[in-house]
Amino acid sequence: MSSATYTIWLRNLKRYIRSKSRIFGSLGQPLFFLVVLGFGLSSLNIPGATGGYLKFIIPGIIAMTVLFTSIFSGIQIIWDKQFGFLKETLVAPISRLSIMLGQTFGGATTALIQGLLIMILAFVIGGIFPSAMGLIIALVFMVLIGLAFTSLGIAIASKMEDMQGFQLIMNFVIFPIFLLSGALFPLTDAPKALKIITYFDPMTYGVEGMRYGILGSSSINPLICFLVLGGFAALMILIGSILFKKIKV
Amino acid sequence: MPNQENRLPMKSEEAIKVINLTKKFKDLTAVNNISFTVKKGEIFGFLGPNGAGKSTTLSMLATLLEPTQGTALVNGFSIRKDRDSVRRSIGMVFQDPTLDEELTAYENMDFHGRLYNVPATVRKKKILELLKLVELNERKDSLVKTFSGGMRRRLEIARGLLHEPKVLFLDEPTLGLDPQTRNKLWEYIKRLNTEKGLTIILTTHYMDEADKLSDRIAIIDNGKMIILDTPENLKNMIGGEIITVETPNGDKLESLMKNCKWCKSGKRHDGSFTLTVDHADKKIPELVQIANKNKIKINSIVIHKPSLEDVFLHFTGKTIREQEAGAIENLRQGRRMHGRMRRR
Ligand SMILES: Nc1ncnc2c1ncn2[C@@H]1O[C@H](COP(=O)(O)OP(=O)(O)O)[C@@H](O)[C@H]1O
Ligand SMILES: [Mg+2]
Numbered sequence: 001m002s003s004a005t006y007t008i009w010l011r012n013l014k015r016y017i018r019s020k021s022r023i024f025g026s027l028g029q030p031l032f033f034l035v036v037l038g039f040g041l042s043s044l045n046i047p048g049a050t051g052g053y054l055k056f057i058i059p060g061i062i063a064m065t066v067l068f069t070s071i072f073s074g075i076q077i078i079w080d081k082q083f084g085f086l087k088e089t090l091v092a093p094i095s096r097l098s099i100m101l102g103q104t105f106g107g108a109t110t111a112l113i114q115g116l117l118i119m120i121l122a123f124v125i126g127g128i129f130p131s132a133m134g135l136i137i138a139l140v141f142m143v144l145i146g147l148a149f150t151s152l153g154i155a156i157a158s159k160m161e162d163m164q165g166f167q168l169i170m171n172f173v174i175f176p177i178f179l180l181s182g183a184l185f186p187l188t189d190a191p192k193a194l195k196i197i198t199y200f201d202p203m204t205y206g207v208e209g210m211r212y213g214i215l216g217s218s219s220i221n222p223l224i225c226f227l228v229l230g231g232f233a234a235l236m237i238l239i240g241s242i243l244f245k246k247i248k249v
Numbered sequence: 250m251p252n253q254e255n256r257l258p259m260k261s262e263e264a265i266k267v268i269n270l271t272k273k274f275k276d277l278t279a280v281n282n283i284s285f286t287v288k289k290g291e292i293f294g295f296l297g298p299n300g301a302g303k304s305t306t307l308s309m310l311a312t313l314l315e316p317t318q319g320t321a322l323v324n325g326f327s328i329r330k331d332r333d334s335v336r337r338s339i340g341m342v343f344q345d346p347t348l349d350e351e352l353t354a355y356e357n358m359d360f361h362g363r364l365y366n367v368p369a370t371v372r373k374k375k376i377l378e379l380l381k382l383v384e385l386n387e388r389k390d391s392l393v394k395t396f397s398g399g400m401r402r403r404l405e406i407a408r409g410l411l412h413e414p415k416v417l418f419l420d421e422p423t424l425g426l427d428p429q430t431r432n433k434l435w436e437y438i439k440r441l442n443t444e445k446g447l448t449i450i451l452t453t454h455y456m457d458e459a460d461k462l463s464d465r466i467a468i469i470d471n472g473k474m475i476i477l478d479t480p481e482n483l484k485n486m487i488g489g490e491i492i493t494v495e496t497p498n499g500d501k502l503e504s505l506m507k508n509c510k511w512c513k514s515g516k517r518h519d520g521s522f523t524l525t526v527d528h529a530d531k532k533i534p535e536l537v538q539i540a541n542k543n544k545i546k547i548n549s550i551v552i553h554k555p556s557l558e559d560v561f562l563h564f565t566g567k568t569i570r571e572q573e574a575g576a577i578e579n580l581r582q583g584r585r586m587h588g589r590m591r592r593r
Contacts, residue, residue: 007363015351084347088408091311092364093336249313 004094005102012073012106016113023114030065030118034058034125037184048186051215058122059138059210060183063145066115067203070146071174073107074153074240077247078160087249100154100244104237107150108143115142130214137213137222141229145206148233151240158243181207187219202232259322264289264416264448265310269319272305279305281472282319287416287450292442294463295452296557302472303452304344307418310450311341324415337365340409344420344452346401350394354385354404357393358411365412372411379407383437399430406437410447417441419451423458431458438462456557466557470565480557487555487563489513490529492536494522495548502545516562525559 016023038054049056080086089099119138123129130138156169180194181203187195198204209225212218218225259266265287272280280302287293295303308314310321312332320327326334348357358376367375380386383403393401402422409417422438423431439462441447453459459466460480467477476483496502499517506515506524511532513525526532529552540547562568 003366004364007360010363011349011352011360014356015349018351083350084343084345085349086347087313087343087345088347088361089364091313091336091341092361093333094364 002094002098002101004092004098005105008089008099008102009106009109012103013109016106016110023117026065026069026114027118027121029068030061031121033064034061034118034122038126046186048188048219050217055126055128055215056186057184058126058128059214060181060207062115062119062122062138062142062214063181063203063207063210064178064183065118066111066142066145067149067178067206068174069114070107070111070149071153071156073110074103074150074155075157075160075166075169076107077103077154077157077244078163078166081157081247081249082162086247090247090249096245096247097241100241101237103154104147104150104240107153108146111146111150112139112142115146128214130216134213134216138210139213141206141209141213141225144209144226144229144233145203148202148206148229148236151233151236154240155236155243158240158247177201177203180204182219183207202229205229205232259325262289263287263322264291265293265321265323265450267306267310267319267321270306270309270316270321271318272302272309272314273317278472280309280316283469283472283474284319285467285474285477287448289415289448290442290446291464292438292449292451292462294459294466295450295469296454296456296459296463296466296561297452297469298454301454301469303469304420306469307341307420307450307452310335311339311418312336337412338415340412340414340417342402342405342409342417342419342422344424346405348393348401348404348408351392353390353392354380354396355389357404358408361408362411367412375411379410380404383407397430399426399434402426402430402434403437406434406441410441414447416448416450419449421452421454423453423455435461456561460557468561468564475564483557483560484555487525487559489525489527489555490552491555491559492524492526492529492533493551493553494524494536494540495520495550496522496540496545497548498545501543502540505539505543505545514563518568525555 034054034057038057041053044053046053046056077086180198180201182190182198183203187198187204190198205220205225205228208218208220209222209229212222212225263286267283267285269282269284270280271278271282283306295306297303305314309316310323310328312328312335316329320329322328323335324338326338328335349360352360355376358380359372362372362376377386377389380389383406385400385404385407388396388400393404396404406419406422419438423434426434435458438449438451442449451462463480465477465479466483468475494502497520499520499522502522503515503517506512509515511526513527515522515524524536533550533552537547558568
C-alpha cells in the first residue's frame with residue numbers, strides 16, 4: 001500500500017470514528033429488519049430456511065449492512081467534490097489510482113467494522129455461535145462485499161454532479177441488489193424466473209458465502225461464491241479506477 | 250510541444266514561463282493565447298473581472314487542467330510532461346475552500362504532509378511552525394468547521410507551504426473576507442515573500458489588493474492578457490490626474506465637455522462624471538464656470554492620481570463592477586449550502 005493510499009485510508013477511518021451518530025444511527029435499520037422480520041415471520045415455517053427464519057436472515061442482514069455502508073462510503077466522494085476537498089487530493093503529486101484505492105480500502109474498512117457491530121448484536125439476538133473457521137469465511141466475504149461496493153459507489157460518484165441522483169440510485173440499484181440477493185428468502189424454493197435473476201445479482205454470492213460461514217450450509221457452493229464475488233470485486237475496482245481517473249473538479 | 254520547449258529554455262532567474270497558453274471549453278475560449286514570465290522572488294498579480302480566465306490559467310499551471318494549446322514551464326518543469334515534478338514544486342490555494350471540515354486544523358495539515366511525503370521526523374515540527382506563523386497554533390486541535398472564513402484561508406495558506414514549494418499560487422486569497430481580515434492576510438503574504446523569498450502568483454479582482462501586493466500586474470480580460478507592468482508604470486501610462494465631479498446632471502455635463510480641448514478623456518457614471526486632465530488644479534475653475542453657466546448642480550469635486558481602477562477602465566473600456574464581487578461571494582457561500590454550482 002503506497003503512503004498516499006494509507007493517508008487517504010486513514011482520513012476515512014478518522015472521519016468514520018468521529019461520526020458516532022452515523023455509526024449508531026445506521027445500526028438501526030438492520031436491527032429493525034432483523035427483529036421485525038426475524039421474530040415476525042418466525043412462526044411461519046419457510047421451507048429451505050432451516051433453523052428458523054431469524055437465523056436464516058442473519059447472514060443476509062449483516063451483508064446488507066456491509067453493502068449499504070460501503071456504497072455510501074464510495075458515494076461520499078461527491079461530498080468531497082462539493083466541499084472542495086477533492087481538489088486538495090487531486091493536485092498532490094500522487095496517482096489517481098492510489099487515491100481511488102485509499103478510498104476503496106477506507107470504505108471497505110468502515111463497512112467491515114459496521115458489519116461486525118451488527119454481527120455481534122445479531123449473534124446475541126439469534127443465539128448463534130459459529131466456528132472460528134466459519135467466522136473467518138464470513139469475514140472474507142464481508143471484505144469482498146465491502147471492496148466491490150465501495151468501488152461501485154466511487155464509480156457512481158465519479159459520474160454524478162451532486163447528490164440529487166442519490167435517491168434514484170438507492171431505489172433502482174442498491175435496493176434491488178439487496179432484495180434480489182436471497183438475503184430474505186431461500187433460493188431453493190424461489191420461482192424459476194426469480195431464481196435466474198438472482199443468479200445475476202453478485203450480492204447473491206456474498207450472502208450465500210456468508211450463510212455458509214455463519215450457518216454452515218448454503219445453496220450455492222462457497223468456492224463458487226468466492227470466485228464470483230472476488231471476480232466482481234476486481235471488476236468493480238477496475239471500473240471504479242477508470243471512472244475516477246476521469247473525474248473533473 | 251517538446252520542440253517549442255527545447256527552443257525556449259528557462260533562464261535561471263525565471264520561476265514560470267508561460268508560452269501561448271490557451272484553454273477552450275467547447276466554443277468558449279476561457280484563456281486566449283497568453284504568454285508571460287514570472288521572476289523568482291516576485292509577487293505576480295493577475296487582475297481581472299470574474300470570468301476573465303484567472304482560475305483556469307492557475308489550474309493549467311498547477312496541472313489540474315490540460316491546456317488546449319501552448320504550454321508552460323514551472324520551476325523548470327513542463328506542465329504537460331512533468332506533472333508530478335510541477336506539483337511537488339508548487340503550493341496551491343484554490344479559490345473555493347478545500348479543507349476537510351470534519352478534521353482538525355492539525356489533521357488537515359498532517360494529511361497534506363503525508364500526501365507530499367514530508368518525512369514524519371520533520372512533519373510535526375513544521376506543521377506547528379506554520380500554524381504559529383498564521384496564528385492558528387492555539388486552535389490546532391479544533392475542527393475546521395468551527396473556523397471563520399479568515400481562519401480557514403490562513404490554514405489553507407499554511408498548508409500550501411508545508412512541503413516547501415518554490416512557488417505559491419493564491420487564487421483570490423481574500424475573496425469574501427472582511428476588510429480587517431484582508432489586511433491581515435496581506436501582511437502574511439508580504440511577509441512570506443520578503444522573509445522566505447517565496448515566489449507568489451495571486452489572482453484577484455480587487456484593485457487595491459493587486460496594487461498593494463504585486464510587484465508586477467497582468468491585466469486579463471475575456472481570456473486575453475491586456476497589459477503587464479508594475480503598478481507604478483501602469484498608473485503612469487494614464488498620466489495626468491482624474492477629476493471626479495459628483496453631480497445629478499452627469500449627462501448634460503458630458504455633452505458640454507465633449508469638445509473640451511484640454512480633456513484627455515471624459516466619462517459619465519451613476520451620479521458622477523470623471524475627466525482625465527493634466528494640471529487638474531488649474532482646470533477646476535473653468536470646469537466650475539461651465540457648470541454654473543449651464544445651471545448644472547455640483548455636489549463635490551475630487552482630484553486624484555490615476556488608480557488601477559482607472560488603468561483598467563482605460564485598457565478595457567469598462568470598470569470592474571462591484572456587483573461581481575458580490576456575486577462570487579454569494580456563490581462561495583451558496584456552493585456549500587445548495588450543492589454544486591459551476592464557477593462563472
Ligand atoms: N469546467 C468548465 N467548463 C466550462 N466552462 C468553464 C469551466 N471552468 C471555467 N469556465 C468558463 O471559463 C471562463 C473563465 O473562468 P475562470 O477561469 O473561472 O475565471 P476567473 O477565475 O477569472 O473568474 C468563464 O467564462 C467560465 O464560465
Ligand atoms: Mg476565479
